[in-house]
Amino acid sequence: MKVLVPVKRVLDYNVKPRVKADGSGVDLANVKMSMNPFDEIAVEEAIRLKEKGVATEIVAVSIGEAKAQETLRTALAMGADRAILVQTDEKAEPLAIAKILAKIAGEEQPGLIILGKQAIDDDNNQTGQMLAGLLGWGQGTFASKVEVSGETVKVTREVDGGLETDSFKLPAIVTTDLRLNEPRYASLPNIMKAKSKPLGVKSPADYGVDVTPRLTTLKVVEPPKRTAGVKVADVDELVAKLKAMGVAK
Template sequence: MKLLVPVKRVIDYNVKPRVKADGTGVDLANVKMSMNPFDEIAVEEAIRLKEKGAATEIVAVSIGPAKAQETLRTALAMGADRAILIQTDAEVEPLAVAKLLQKVVAEENPELVILGKQAIDDDSNQTGQMLAALLGWGQGTFASKVELADGAATVTREVDGGLETVKLNLPAIVTTDLRLNEPRYASLPNIMKAKSKPLATKTPEDYGIDIAPRLQTLKVEEPAKRQAGVKVGTVDELIGKLKTLGVVA
């Protein structure tokens, strides 16, 4: 069984993003970049499925600038077998990403696509669902547990009311949540081996996909700074202030 794992290069989650002075976007100059944390979980899950004997090959794919090769090399160092970079310097929206992945799926014929439920830069949570719709495949989103057996995937999902378990006939799409697993650190020997693993480079034009944006960013602003709190002397005073704010009736 072949697994396809899309990964995205984003600002490292430990870095506080800075807005450009002209408000046109987020400043990426000299900022540490890394693999989207939810995608790391997806790579780890694919590796675990391979270690269990449920999969035979893991293909990582990314859409982004040339530097996204570093992100793919991280996936290869973790345990992916080969990688594909669809190189573009343009900002690619979720629908265009899903269309490109649809073409990759047609070429690679994986039985399972595992990807993060969302990217921490735009928090769209759209690509997995859009890809499932384009392919006509079943989908298990927000997965906290994945099991493969008898040509089907049993996915435990995290929903507002607790947990929901669904069974998907393969091929299928699974998007990963935080509690699915704890991603491993790549060892030095595996980092060295990753340098020699196959990494193919293509472009959106190779797949005939128009990635022109459908949305226009008018302005980017930092969130308003949190206001200082106020101390109250009694419970009655606290309730009175809450009523004034409309928090309690």
């Protein structure tokens, strides 16, 4: 079974974002970029499926600028077999990304597509669901456990009330949550091997998809700074203040 794993290049989660002076967006100049953490979990899960003998090939895919090749090389160093970069300087929105991935899925015919539930830069949490809709495949979102048996995949997912287990037939879409696994670090030998693994470069036009943004960013501002808290003498004063704020009755 072939597994397709979309990955995204984002601002590293350890870096504090800075807003551009003109308020047009987040300043990405001279800052560390890395693979979206949820996508790292997706790559790790695909590798584990291959180690179990369930998956036969892992194809990593990224849609973005040329520098996204670095992210794909990371996926290859972790254990993916080959990669595809759909290169574009436009900031592709979730629907455009889902359309491209649907076209790639049509060409590659994967049995399973595993991707992060959301990207930490925009937090849209839409691509996996849109992709499942376009392909007409079953989907398991927010997966904390994935089990593949024959032509069936069983996904344990986190919901407000606890855990929910769904079972559906392959091919299918799975989006990963934080508790699914702990991604491995790429070893130096694997990093060196990744340089020789196949990495194809395509364009959105090759798949007949228009990635022109439909949304316009009006302004980006930093969140307001937290104000200092207030100390209270006892519980009665705390309750009185909460009542005054309308929090307690």
